Every structure is written in structure tokens, then in C-alpha cells.
Amino acid sequence: MIHFPGLEHLPALPVIIPLIAAPFTIVMRPGRTPWLWATLVSWVTFACTLLLLEVVWHGGPTEYKMGGWAAPLGITYYIDLANALVMMLVAAMAAVVFPYAYFSVKSEIARAQSPAFYTAMIICLTGLLGVAATGDAFNVFVFLEISSLSTYALVAMGARRDRRALTAAFNYLVMGTIGATFYVIGLGLLYQATGTLNMLDLHERLAGQDNKVVEAGFAFIVTGIGLKLAMVPLHLWLPNAYGFAPSAVTAFLAATATKVQIYLMVRFIYTVFGFEFPFLEVALNAFLILGIVGMFYASFVAVFRDNVKQMLAYSSVAQIGYMLLGISFGTVDGLTASFVHIFNHALIKAALFMGVGCVVLRIGSSQLTAFRGLARRMPWTTWALVLSGLSLIGVPPTVGFISKFKLMEAAFQTTTLIPPLLVVLLIGASSLLAAVYVGRLIYTMVLEQPPENAPAIKEAPHAMRVALWIMVIANIYFFFFTDLTVGVATQAAEALMCSQAGCGGAY
Amino acid sequence: MPELLNPGVIFTLGAFVTLFLAAGLRRYFMLAVIAFSATVTWQMDLGNYGNLQLFGETLTVTRYDVLSRLFVVVFHIAAALNVIYGWHIKDRVENFSALAYPGAAMGGVLAGDWLTLFVWWEMAAITSVFLVLGPRSRSTYMAAMRYLAIQIASGVLLLAGIVLVYRESGSLMFEALALRNEAGDLNFGPLLVFIAFGIKSAFPLLHNWVQDSYPKASITGTIMLSVFTTKLAVYALARGFAGTGELIWLGAFMTLFPIFFALIENDLKKVLCYSINNQVGFMVVGIGVGTATAVNGAVGYAFGNIIFESLLFMSLGAAIYRTGTSKATELGGIYRTMPLTMTLCVVGALSISAFPGTLGFVTKGLIIDGVAEEHLMLIWLILLFASAGVLEHAGIKIPFFTFFAHDSGKRPKEAPPQMLIAMGIGAVLCIGIGLYPDPLYALLPYQDQIAGYHPYTSYHLIEQFQLLLFAVLAFVVLQKTGWYPAEVPSVNLDFDWLYRVPGRAFLGWVITSVAAIWHLVWDNLVRFMEAVARGLHHTHGPEGALSRTWPIGFMALFTAIVLGIMLIVTFLI
């Protein structure tokens, strides 16, 4: 008797669908087919995550037992608003970037490799969704590696355009592996202390344990995830990896990979550990300082970069600083601001990197000089870049403003090492730096003359432009309609923080 | 959607369209945009429009009331005059700014809530920086960066203030704020907003960006800059801080110190920039007094000042356009060949000095009356003193040194027709409103008060004539005795010296020492890493490849350090 799986499987579907779709992709004929297939898969997955978000939003957290084994023995997927939002975000980015990828991939990657490329993309999507979905700490590691390994391959595929992609991928591989190893070591220590791997169960069994094993486990896990999310000073793998990867990969990764890691960090800090542990305060203070250092250090580097991809990559490092800052406040508002920024920054960076991808496609370079006089040569791309650049600075009416506003609002209510007002001013000052490097880009594009005897070029293909502008419009749309971002983020943050006060479960 | 269509939005959209138009077409289009915006404004009734819902708060994009109306009207006039004056300009960036920047200023004036104000506030900063950047040389670039930094600083302070104000009051509406609470202590949020406004209106010691950046812009750029930024700030002060006592003294001081600097300044553009400070000072005093008369005077004077200040800038600009210099030492004697420009300049000079029969006379009197009514003797004397000062630097120095004084030998052509037309319109407004002020008075916010006010009373006339004529007499006496200081080519230090010289040196010192420390640490680190790597290399690895691996080693080292710190700290706590 065949049952058609219904809504009860919804938590697992976003992971299962791309997982099953991936092997089909590898055996497809190179060219258009794998792309169409990947696009279809990303859309179906996106639909599932949307449905899931809807269910969780109105019906509360849901749970899915893998193989029918109950927690803490079996692996369970727990979806609350926080993961649902992150999953939706990841799938949404895939649903926009995959259609966009075709022309970009066609020009940047050997035709014979295209099935492998889309397979890796889908597997990466699987991994990222898996990390977000699962409620089992070891399962997190597995999915972390699934996404990371495919990412290394994807970054290395940039080698056709620039051989340095190989070095970048190798650096990334070494660092990513160290990060994952640290994570697993930390997890091993926690397992030794508690005998469980289920996050909820870990939280319960960790309560009251205050010994060296748990402390060391905590340190390893925070460092490991910190490396994966490119927390300053563990960020050095990121600029090269993003800078040399194929454009579509950069757009997808910049919008999703570090965001999922941030989510994971939040999950560990607030769900698995909690304020009972005195070292949590220390970690939060560390985030505060590293976040601020990152905001400035990376922005300064970005100001002086001449490669736009790398400039934006460093800007990503700086933006991660904002997210860490939000986490470090240890308040509902701070966490909300972080989640909002995760969402908004994904929109911003996806749009920016997609715009840069269009330029790379047509001009063949992401050096700043290639952008000279772009306004006249590729107006659609230019204005998309301008708008999303303004969003990065935080100019209304774009989502970047909502992020900054929320973060400043949260900063005002906190009592941290650094006086709130100073934090607010620092946020403002680093926005100023963003204004400088984005201003440089805009100035080059809009006000400078195109180079003499520059060959006439066409606008980017329709598929890319449409995808790009969808992101740009999303950047503006979510300024006016903040139910999804601020609304969900607030509830998610409340749910996460509530577990501290002991109201309801950890989820 | 038409709800959202206010002059600010129309100008901004128009500005973006100009970017795509051919150079010849742009100027007609710009005039059309201004005309269209004026028509829209004309048909708008007073009230609030364009209410948006944003995270549970209502934003009011357009608040068209008696106070904002006056500024919108005069900004339209100024924008139109500027387009006519700069009819020959084909520079895309400048054309863009010529719409975007007034648009931002008007958007700010019409903003009904703090958030909208903030948006336009920053827009005004960003769109105007292109004007400073105009001639594109290294010194203008540096000045533009200084300008931008200061303007954005104002925006950041404003945003911080807004957040605080919002937390306290729970409302985003842009209403009057109390700088002090009942106990007389400063309220922090409003203070930040106050400073933000203060930077834009060039409060004393925060004023230097005006002299620093404005003269660097192109001729038309300077004219525009002189109109919008500071007047937007004046409006914001009038809206937010009318009747705040601190403003009276700040304003009085603002009217005073530029007089002396203007006297010895050789660059006539800078003289006019000091004049802006001085003029805004009068308005700030009026706002600080806060009575119906004084506020009427302040905003009325803002209206007048925009007209005659830009008339002065325009005539000076015409002279610069023809001779290529703005130095008093290099100008002079050109009245022979530029009689029309000279005449129009004199009209502006008479007007700014508030000679009876001019726009200055019918508006400035209100401020001084406002002060007198409150029996603020000292302030009253300061304002009279400052009026003599205005006469000195704007009323006499500008026309005298530009067109008369010693003969520079230059015989430039008369100003081009478009400039003469723009200046002519300005001059007609100066005299016309001066003789028949009722239309302007009808625009002032406190109608009850203005209804009983008549500028042309015998006493007012006598008092003004005595003050001005005897001041001119003093000038003549000084000139004849040779006591009047000759113009010498020089640059005068002002407060900006602090950040341009010792500040810069300090910054340089910090950078070099940080760099030195960094190199020290870095070199040692690299040496250490190399030693480690060489050690490993002896036992493992093939030849070479050291330079390739060390970045990874470096990252790994950092990872180890972070882990170590985390471990130590968690263990110790």
C-alpha cells in the first residue's frame, strides 16, 4: 500500500528533495539540462521551506523523527521559527541564484563540468538546509561537512578563469577542516560529559555541570564555528574563496553559508548552553569585541581593495561583525537584530554579487577599473548595484536601514562592556566606511568615463537581469513590509531566549 | 501613490532622469521639473500627505503647513534661479545635483517625521558633495571628503538622537523637542539632534566646513550650496527648537565672529561664506527668542537671505566667470566693463544691509523687534553691531572690492545673458518685495502677529538710515584717512586649523606609530612562523613552497590563539 507523504514529513522534505535530486544531476548530459533540473529542484525546495515556515509560524515548533526513532536516541529534526526562517532564506537564495547561474556558469566553467557543478550546488544546498534543520549535534557535523566539501569543489571550479581559485579552495579546505574538526572535538567532549548528542537533551544534561570538560568543549565548539562563520581573526579563508569562486557560487555562498553558521552559533549558545554557564558572558563579550574589530578592520581593508569581489567579501566579514554584535547583546532585541540582519544581508550580498557576476560575464573582470563608466554600458546592472550598494550602507528605503535601525535600537538597551551610545556611534561610523567603499564603486560606475576604445558590450542576459532585479526589489520590498523579517525574527528570538528563563522547552 | 509626490520626490526623480538625457535637453527638462513641482505645490492644500506604515509607526512624507510652505516656495525660486544662471552648464554631475540637492532640501523641509527627515538629511549631504567635488582636483577632493565626513557625522548624530527620542517619547513625529527637562538638565536625545542641526547650520566652532568647502565648488555650485544646507538646518531648528534659550546666545555669537574674519579675508567667496554664518546667526537668534515676531522674522529673513545672498554670490560669480579669480587683490575696477553686474550686485548689497526699500529691510526688522520686545538689551546691541558688520563685509566690501577699489587693469566682458537674467530676477524680487512686502508676509507662520506690523514707520526708517548712513560715513572716513586695511594675499586661520594642521599631524603620527608597531609585530610573527616552518621543513616537506603555505599557517596560528584564549578564559572563570 502506497501512502503519499503529507505535511507530516514537511520538516524533512527540504533536505530530502535536493539529496535525492543530486545523484540524478551528475549523470545528466552537460549543458542546459542539469541547470533546468537544479532550478526546478531549488524551486520545489523553496516551496517546501515556505510551507514549513508557514506551518511553524502558525502552528509552533514541529519535530520529525528520522527512521521513527525518538529523541534522544534517534536523530530528530526540530524546526522552530529560527531554523524555519534560515531554511527559507537558504532555499530562497538558491531559487534565485540557480536560474541566474546559467549564463554565468556557461562562460566560467567548462561545459563538461556543468553536471558536476550543479550537483555540487545542490549538495551544498542539501548540506546547508540540513545544518539548519537538524536537532542532533552530530548530524549538524555531517551536514556541515556535506556543504563544506561541495563548497571546496565549487570554489575550485573558479580555476578556469583564475588559477588562484585552486589555492583559495585549498586554503579554505584546510581551514574549513580545522573548523569542523574543532567542532567535532568539542562535541566529543560534550558527549563525554553528557552521553547524548541531541541538542535538547544536551541542554538538560549540561545543566549544573560546570567542569573542565564542558568548558573545553565549549571553547572548541565556539572556535570551530567561529572559523566556519569567518569571525575576525579567523576570516582569512573567506576573501579569497569568495573572490575566486565562480560568480554564481559567490552569490549563493555569500548569501547563505556564513548565515547558517551564525544560526548554528546562536543555537549552541542559547539552546545547548545557556546563561547558567558563566563562560557564556565571556563568549558574548568576545563576540562584542571581535564584532566591532571586524566591523572596522574588514571595512578598512574593503576600502582599499581594487577587486570588487574581494571588496564585497571583506564587507561580508564586516557585516558578520554586525551579526555577532547583535548576538553579543544577549537580549531579545539583539538577537532579533541579528536574525534580521542575517536575512537582509543575504538579500543585499546576493544582489551585489549577482550584479558583479553580470559584469564579469560581459567584461570579464571584477577589477574596479572594469566598472568605469558602467552606467552607460550596462545601465540595468549598474543601477541594481547602486541600489543594493545603498542598501549595504543602510540608506532608506532599503533593508539595510532596517538592520542598522534594529541593531542600534538593541544597542541602546544593553549593558555591555562598552557603553551603548559608543556602540551606536561605532555602528554609525562603520556605516560611514561602507559608504566610502560603496561610494567608490558607485563613483566609478556612474561618474567616470568608460575607458577609451572600450568595446561595445551588451547588457547581461535576461535571466540574470531578472534574477538580479528580483533581489533588488526584495531589498526595497522588505523595507516596507517587515512582517516576515522583523516579525518572525522577533518571535524566533523570543523563543530562543525564553528557553533561558525556563518558560517552555528549549525550543 | 500620488500621495507621495511632493516636490522633494519630484526633484529627486527628475534628477535621476537628467542623468540619461542629452546635455542640450537637460536644462529645459530641469526647468520643466521645477515648473511641474511648483504647480503641484501650488495646488496642494495645507495638511499631511503620504502617510506610510512602517513597523507599526506612521511616517508622514509630506507635512505641508505654514512653516514648511515658506521654505518650499523660496527653495523653488532659488532652484529655478540657479538653473537659469547656470544655463551654459553641461556637466552631468552638476545638472544632477542641481535638481537632487534642492529636492533633498525640500524633502527634508516637508518631512513630517524623524525618519523621513533623516533620509533627506543624508540625501542632502550626499547630493551636495558632488558640487564640492565639482572641479575635481586634489584640494577639492580633500575638501569634499572633509565636507562629507562632517555632513555624515551630522546624520549619524541625528540618527542616534532620533533613536533616543523615539525610545523616550514613542513617537516618530517631527515635533518640537525640549533641550532641557524640568530640572534643567540636558536631555540627551534632543541634545544629539540639536548638535546634528547645529553642524548643518554651522554653529560657532562647527562652522568651518562652510568656508572650507563652499569656495572650492564651481560658481554655480557655491550658489546652490549657500542656499540649501544651512537653510534646511534653520528650518529644522525652527521646527524642533523654537524658543530654546541657548540658541539666542549661540546665534548672537554667530553674527559676531564672522564679521572680523570677513574683514581681513582676501578671497571674496570666503567673505560671502562668512556672511552666511553671520546671516544664519540672525535667524538662529530669532528662533531662540521664539516669540511670534521673532520666529516670523527668522523664517522671513531666511526667505530674504536666500534671495539676496544668492544675488551676491551670482554677481560675484559672474565676475569670477569673466576674470577667473575671486581674490580681492586681483579684482577691482571692473565696473567699467561690467556695469550691469555691478548694479545688480549693489542691489544685493543694499538688500543684505537692510536699506529701506529692500527685502532685507522688511524682514530683518522683525528679528530685531522680536529681540527688543523681549527686552534683551545686550542681544539687541549685538544685533545692531552685527548689522553694521553686515554692511561692512557684504554691503561694502563685496561690491567695492569686486568692482571698484584699485584698478586691476582687467577689462572683462559683461556677464552672459543667462546670468544677467537670473540676477535680474533676484534683484527685482529684492526691490519688489522690499517695497511691497505683503505677499511675503502672507506666507509667514504667525499671521495674527504680522497683521499689525508695518515696516515703513517713520521711526524704523530713521533708525535704519542713521545706523547705515553713519556706518558708510565711517567707511568713507577710514578710506580717506587710509586706516582701512589694505587687502593682502593671505589665508586666515580659523577653527579648522585645529583639525587641518595639528589634527592632521596627530593622525599622521598615530598612523606611523601604529604602522611601526604593526611592522614590528608582523615581522617578528613572520620570522617566528618561518622558524617554525623551517623546523618542520627539515623533518618533512619537499623544497620550496614555504611562501605558499604560510598563509594557512598564519590562519592556523590565529585559530590556535583564539582557542587558547577561549580555553584559558573559560577555565579561569
Next chain:
Amino acid sequence: MMGHLILRVTIKILFAPIILFALYVQFHGDYGPGGGFQAGVIFAVAFILHVLGFGLEETKKVLPPKVLPWLMAMGVLFYAGTGLLTLFLGGNYLDYDVIQPTSHHHAGQHIGILLVEFGVGLAVASTMLTIFYHFAGRVPEISDEDW
């Protein structure tokens, strides 16, 4: 040719037992130590040994590289497909019990895990071989003389 004779004979003798051992590990994984991961590697080792003795080209005739992606895909599909099967049979993902719901000995669990392990073994073996083929077949970018 003669120099490799002993090696080749040895490899020919060992080839079948290695694969047999791989299968043992594969099916032993059900209850004891072992399973698809290890079995897959051992399985691949047999072919790797073959390459070492007979050269890449010979082995490619035995097991063409074209087949490998298909094997990889099939392996993953066996694993994921089993999960999907249980989904369609009304259980949770990978809930093997529904394969034989009436069994008292959890026969469903046995069948399910065997299927999954087979998929894992297939995928691992083919992946190992793909990687090895790529490494072994890589033409050096810098020829030996240029070093």
C-alpha cells in the same frame, strides 16, 4: 614486462579474495563492525591494486570511468531511495519497519539497513575509484625536465 610478473600474478590471485572480503565486510556491517564505508574502500582497493600492477589503461578496460558517475548516483539513490520508499509506505524517512510491518523479528530493519549499506558501499567504492582515476590519470602540468 618480466619485472612486474610476480606482482601481477599476486594481484591476479588476490583480486577476487579482496572483493570477497569487501563483500564480507559489507554484509557483516548489519550487526557487527563493518559496513558500507569500509567495504566500499576495500572494494576500491582491489581495483587500485589492479592499476598499480597493470596500468591505468588496462583497468579502465575492466571498469570504464564512464560508469563510475552512474554507480555513484545509484549508490546515493539506493540510500535516499530506501528512505523515500519508507516514506511512501507510510513511515517516516528511513523508518525501515514499514518495509515488513508484520514481522516480529524486525525483518524490515534488516532489509532496510542492507539496502542502505549497499548504496553506501557502491557510492564509496565508485567515489574512491573516481578520485584515484583522476589522480592517476593526471598529466603533470610541469614536465619533469622543467623542475
Next chain:
Amino acid sequence: MADQHKDHGSDPGWADKPWFVRLFSWGLYLACALAAAAGFFWKKDHPHFEAEGFPVFFAIYGFIMFFLIVVVGQHLRKLVGRKENYYEERE
């Protein structure tokens, strides 16, 4: 700008001619006298300050203050005056 030529003082314009200077001076003196005299005939109805009652207050104040500005102001130059390229040298 094309027709500018350096010939100092060779061409006194109308404003530099002695008759104009004389006319302007005497006109100014006359106007000053009239304004001062008028102060004695028209008084403000409700003066806010005592000084306003004094008939030639504004005349004296204006004259002295202007004098003061110029005399004091030129000493400021010694304090803050620098060469024209002062800042450029430092940048």
C-alpha cells in the same frame, strides 16, 4: 577675458573721476545730516530701551561700531594671517 590688458591708472572710470567722488561724499554728508536731524523730530511711541529715546543713538552707534570693527579686525590679521599656500604646504 580675452580683452583684458594691464594698464594701471591710465583709464580712470567714471567712479574714479574727482567730480563723482566729490558728489558722492557731499551727498553722503547731506544724507547723514538729514537722518540725524530727523531723529529729533520723530520719536518712537513705545521704546523698549532707554537708548532708543536718544535722538542720534543709532547714528553714533553705527559710526563707532563700524570704526571698531575695522580697527579691531585688522589686528586679527596679525594673529591668524598666513601665506596663501599655508595649507597646501601641509598636505
